[in-house]
Amino acid sequence: MVFKRLLGSLGVGGPTVDTVLDPGAALPGGALSGQVHLRGGSADFGIDHITLELVARVEAEHEHGESEGAVVFERFTVGGGFRLGEGEHRSVPFRIGLPWQTPVTELHGQPLGIVLGVRTELAVAGAKDKGDLDPLAVRPLxxxxxxxxxxxxxxxxxxxxxxxxxxxxxxxxxxxxxxxxxxxxxxxxxxxxxxxxxxxxxxxxxxxxxxxxxxxxxxxxxxxxxxxxxxxxxxxxxxxxxxxxxxxxxxxxxxxxxxxxxxxxxxxxxxxxxxxxxxxxxxxxxxxxxxxxxxxxxxxxxxxxxxxxxxxxxxxxxxxxxxxxxxxxxxxxxxxxxx
Known part of the structure; x- marks a missing residue:
């Protein structure tokens, strides 16, 4: 998925990012790889860091019943510390290890209804912007x-x-x-x-x-x-x-x-x-x-x-x-x- 929301503190013309996961379902305890594609804005910007968050939809029981929400269960910094020029295109490859207890989302290619995602955080000039979620598919061991x-x-x-x-x-x-x-x-x-x-x-x-x-x-x-x-x-x-x-x-x-x-x-x-x-x-x-x-x-x-x-x-x-x-x-x- 592509997100092109601008970093609010930077004004119009901030960089945009598109994280693309390599095709195929991952394994618990296995590797997850892909590319973070960056496109420069209307000026040069310093990229402090690029962080990937693993997010799950989780249900919680409490005294008033039950609710659900997103839980971040792992974070990985996959890049940063460089300057992205005006209008520049740059790709940052990554390969990260999933936790062994990452939930299974599918069986023989059929979804089980478990929602996992990879969310990209881009930190530019001290400001952080969280993008939308890229669905994460995990097959059983x-x-x-x-x-x-x-x-x-x-x-x-x-x-x-x-x-x-x-x-x-x-x-x-x-x-x-x-x-x-x-x-x-x-x-x-x-x-x-x-x-x-x-x-x-x-x-x-x-x-x-x-x-x-x-x-x-x-x-x-x-x-x-x-x-x-x-x-x-x-x-x-x-x-x-x-x-x-x-x-x-x-x-x-x-x-x-x-x-x-x-x-x-x-x-x-x-x-x-x-x-x-x-x-x-x-x-x-x-x-x-x-x-x-x-x-x-x-x-x-x-x-x-x-x-x-x-x-x-x-x-x-x-x-x-x-x-x-x-x-x-x-x-x-x-x-x-x-x-």
Whole structure:
């Protein structure tokens, strides 16, 4: 995207900038490259610095309900310290490393409704100007993709995905938010849970997987949530379907969350080892004065997929068109806020 808003303190004729990302989706922990194209204004200007910000749309739960906003989760200075002549064209190449826990925005090329962007900040003569957002596409790591496909093969269906402000206690979470991928239950588990939520926390040494089950209540018992945490290496050669099926069974066996009252994402204690420990907590979905939990992009827009499977549903194009529209609206709204 090109932004040509003038630096207000410089008056008419300031420099303009256009950041262009190299084509293709990036990987968490991988490189993001591109070019920052500058065009000089009606006079010479000193370029103090060119900074790229990684921005995410994040949801936050609070006592009055739920809200969403943009969160900057990384900044990189990619150039500066030079003079841009009148009318001069200059390109500044960059190659930066994405955080390992950068959220996944797509699966097999189909968007999940997660909004990420790269925003360019140009500092000229002591004044700073933030441009509009360039959409950032991130595909899953091989282990993440294998786990999602295994869930699809087991019969889980894709429901929605969002980013939640907060921290999962006892994990290696590095960012101020975490990604939840919400799935409808496979037919064989439909009588035991309402929904399955998957969170990936990647690092250079491997992948943490946090599974949360919104479990159904019985005739004399209330419904509750249960969580488990597992780890795999990035290069693990696994029978993924068997492994993931074992995780689900272990998750559903945990009953310790009855009576616990610590919300997930806000200090839930971790109990157990890296291959089968669990968190005990009261559902974070109804901890905020009865406010309903709205999951998924924007004002509750969900990406729908059939019960035939996660990967099939997403790759099959069963993605709500309004999600794609909403991504553009968010970028435009952010630019208006800056104005």
């Amino acid at each position: 091989p282990a993440q993709e294998a786990i999602l496909e295994a869930l699809g093969q087991l019969g889980f269906g894709f429901k929605s995905a969002d980013l939640e402000l907060g921290h999962i206690s006892g994990t290696g979470q590095q960012l101020p938010f975490y990604q939840e991928i919400e799935l409808t239950p496979a037919p064989q588990y439909a009588h035991r849970l309402n929904e399955l939520e998957v969170t990936f926390l990647a690092g250079p040494g491997g992948l943490e997987i946090v599974l949360e089950a919104d479990k159904r209540g019985g005739l004399f018992t209330a419904g509750h949530d249960a969580l488990t945490r597992f780890t795999v290496s990035h290069d693990a050669a696994q029978d993924w379907s068997t492994l993931v099926e074992g995780w689900i069974e272990q998750l559903l066996e945990h009953r310790a969350s009855h009576g616990a009252h610590v919300p997930y994402g806000h200090g839930a204690p971790y109990v157990g080892d890296d291959h089968g420990g669990h968190y005990s907590h009261h559902s974070h979905h109804d901890d905020h004065h009865g406010a309903p939990h709205r999951s998924g992009p924007g004002m509750g827009t969900a990406i729908a997929a059939g019960a035939a499977g996660l990967a099939v549903g997403v790759v099959g194009g069963m993605v709500a068109a309004e999600v794609v529209d909403e991504i553009g609206d968010f970028f435009e709204g952010d630019e208006e806020d800056e104005d």
